[in-house]
Amino acid sequence: MQKVQETAEKIRTMEIRGAGRIAKAAAEAVRDYATGLDVASMEEFSARIREVSNFLISTRPTAVSLPNAVKLSSKYSSANVEEARQEIIENANLFIERADKALEKIGKIGSRRIQDGDVIMTHCNSHAALSIITKAFENGKDISVISTESRPRCQGLLTIRHLNDFGIPTTLIVDSAVRYYMKDVDKVIVGADAIAANGALVNKIGTSQLALAAHEARKSFMVAAETFKFSPSTIVGNPIEIEERAVDEIVDLAVISELSHVQVRNPAFDFTPAEYIDMIVTDIGIIPPAMAYTVIKEHLGWELGEI
Ligand code: RUB
Structure with missing residues (x-):
């Protein structure tokens, strides 16, 4: 959670700014949080991911790239913690890769x-x-x-x-x-x-x-x-x-x-x-x-x- 808080603070204070950069930083934060998340149940996993997603989204209200990035990155369909974690890591990495390619295109x-x-x-x-x-x-x-x-x-x-x-x-x-x-x-x-x-x-x-x-x-x-x-x-x-x-x-x-x-x-x-x-x-x-x-x-x- 400490890394998520650091990213949120950097977005809030505009150390990380510009809608594209904000989106990528948020996707990275979701991915890293999911990677290190130690939970006892799927319910807890879902609740913690939701909490962190909402927290990140609340840092700056206008750039829609932020909620879009968080929602795309934190998507999972499995009811198994390890599989859901893996899905989030893959979705976040895909978002970041696509964001870089989008700028080039x-x-x-x-x-x-x-x-x-x-x-x-x-x-x-x-x-x-x-x-x-x-x-x-x-x-x-x-x-x-x-x-x-x-x-x-x-x-x-x-x-x-x-x-x-x-x-x-x-x-x-x-x-x-x-x-x-x-x-x-x-x-x-x-x-x-x-x-x-x-x-x-x-x-x-x-x-x-x-x-x-x-x-x-x-x-x-x-x-x-x-x-x-x-x-x-x-x-x-x-x-x-x-x-x-x-x-x-x-x-x-x-x-x-x-x-x-x-x-x-x-x-x-x-x-x-x-x-x-x-x-x-x-x-x-x-x-x-x-x-x-x-x-x-x-x-x-x-x-x-x-x-
Ligand atoms: C930045 C700003 C930029 C867009 C697009 O505002 O308005 O034009 O975010 O930037 P702020 P990009 O400095 O308040 O974040 O193309 O880099 O996503």
Whole structure:
């Protein structure tokens, strides 16, 4: 349990962050917990696995990759402890292997849509979006990237550093400069924390302003998302919860503590409606947002949602 708690703490404090990384870390935690689980009965095994799964899922509420990963990894059908343990180990390993392959496939598929000379705008720090950008560069395309700062946690700096390591030229801008620079942009590429059955995207706060500005300027808006980022429970209309984080991420509390009429809000994600999204690059190909329902139904399975 100590390792599970450590992983949960790293996810909560964002030492492990980004929907894909969170999912892989959770799958590993479930696998390692099941491996070392010493129980007297199958009932106890089931109860402990359920407890750990729920605990991991509760660490961050928005990234649907987290419950999807935990549910896929902790699946077993045997009523025998040793066999059930083995099933969990295999399912978790399969999930981790597929997650790595999915990132590669997204890079390969999405990079074909990048033209030589493209200026790409991105937001936050998405490994899926970066996979497309770096693959295009490795394939010899002469590209450059405008990256937002992504306040308050400034994940844009991680993006800039990653692209710099590849030798890709970048420009760092504040989040509010997105519309000002959109005229210089050919494509916007962002990642996903969740994709709803209606094709709406949930991603880092501010993503919807990139989408609006791209729509206004008639620039292409591309989302990079593994199929495990699609949300099964949205099929029956369950909303995706937007995480609201501590306000001291935004402002020094001492600065506002003596003010009595001020409230500070810190939502970590926002919604981008499907009509502002041109395509979603997934590990099974490029789809229009209207196909999100099909991805959930045919590639994730209904049993993942609380349906
Ligand atoms: C990260 C974020 C990323 C998505 C996709 O938010 O919004 O765009 O998680 O990332 P946070 P990836 O920093 O709050 O976790 O493509 O790496 O899964």
